Amino acid sequence: MSDVQFAAEIAKESGRVLLQLRAQARSKAMTESELKVAGDRASQEFLNRRLVESYPDDSILSEEATDDLTRLSNDRVWIIDPLDGTREYSEGRDDWVVHVALWKSGQLVVGAVALPGLDELLVSRSEPMGALNRGMRPVRIAVSRTRPPQIVAELSNHLDIEFVPMGSAGFKACAVARGEVDAYIHAGGQYEWDSAAPVAVAASRDLHVSRIDGSPLEYNQENPYLPDLLICRKELRAALLGAMAGITLQTT
Numbered sequence: 001m002s003d004v005q006f007a008a009e010i011a012k013e014s015g016r017v018l019l020q021l022r023a024q025a026r027s028k029a030m031t032e033s034e035l036k037v038a039g040d041r042a043s044q045e046f047l048n049r050r051l052v053e054s055y056p057d058d059s060i061l062s063e064e065a066t067d068d069l070t071r072l073s074n075d076r077v078w079i080i081d082p083l084d085g086t087r088e089y090s091e092g093r094d095d096w097v098v099h100v101a102l103w104k105s106g107q108l109v110v111g112a113v114a115l116p117g118l119d120e121l122l123v124s125r126s127e128p129m130g131a132l133n134r135g136m137r138p139v140r141i142a143v144s145r146t147r148p149p150q151i152v153a154e155l156s157n158h159l160d161i162e163f164v165p166m167g168s169a170g171f172k173a174c175a176v177a178r179g180e181v182d183a184y185i186h187a188g189g190q191y192e193w194d195s196a197a198p199v200a201v202a203a204s205r206d207l208h209v210s211r212i213d214g215s216p217l218e219y220n221q222e223n224p225y226l227p228d229l230l231i232c233r234k235e236l237r238a239a240l241l242g243a244m245a246g247i248t249l250q251t252t
């Protein structure tokens with residue numbers, strides 16, 4: 001089985017584990033905060049077991065495990081977020097996902113994002129987007145439903161924008177890859193596991209991916225904090241990066 005097939009299989013299976021757990025939680029009258037903890041843990045245990053069994057020599061960087069830093073001297077590192085959109089998962093919504101990415105010798109080579117609430121799975125493989133035929137309608141930008149970045153609010157002074165609030169970084173990135181929105185912008189804080197698999201999926205579909213200043217997104221860094229990103233249709237890259245470059249944010 002190839003790395004990408006394996007990533008797809010474990011992301012999808014972990015999604016099934018999470019759906020089952022949530023169904024059982026209802027009958028056990030679990031609270032939302034108990035379900036958040038149980039979901040993170042169940043998916044982490046499942047993904048970790050499958051990765052260690054199949055790739056004992058690889059390193060793993062996970063939101064839900066201690067970073068042992070062996071990854072800094074390994075040329076194969078799995079970057080996983082067992083449950084992205086934990087809040088939305090616990091609220092019974094569909095906008096949560098499972099991320100499995102593989103970083104190899106300096107770059108992301110595989111990404112799988114399972115969207116169990118939609119029964120969909122997006123993997124990195126070459127599938128260019130269709131041409132944009134959007135006439136004059138506003139640019140649709142996916143943003144966090146609970147912490148929309150200030151820079152996106154400011155963007156509406158420069159461009160005709162419709163905000164589309166959603167939970168989960170992977171769900172928003174996949175909304176761009178699925179053609180539901182034109183862009184996903186995040187700023188203000190995130191970690192490598194929040195974006196690695198979605199960025200690999202988006203890049204393989206010939207979408208633009210970068211930091212919001214246009215610089216490259218770099219993974220398997222000693223400090224995995226990666227606070228902002230832009231994923232968009234390539235024809236919007238210049239307009240969005242240009243507008244963001246002209247925005248000065250107020251700091252309080």
Ligand SMILES: Nc1ncnc2c1ncn2[C@@H]1O[C@H](COP(=O)(O)O)[C@@H](OP(=O)(O)O)[C@H]1O
Nearest residue numbers: 083084085086144147167168169188189190194
């Ligand atoms: N300011 C911030 N600092 C750290 N992580 C953030 C963040 N804003 C968003 N994230 C993380 O990015 C993911 C998507 O967030 P959002 O739904 O708000 O867009 C969430 O991952 P998890 O659900 O895996 O914790 C969330 O924790």
Ligand SMILES: [Mg+2]
Nearest residue numbers: 081084085194
């Ligand atoms: Mg996350």
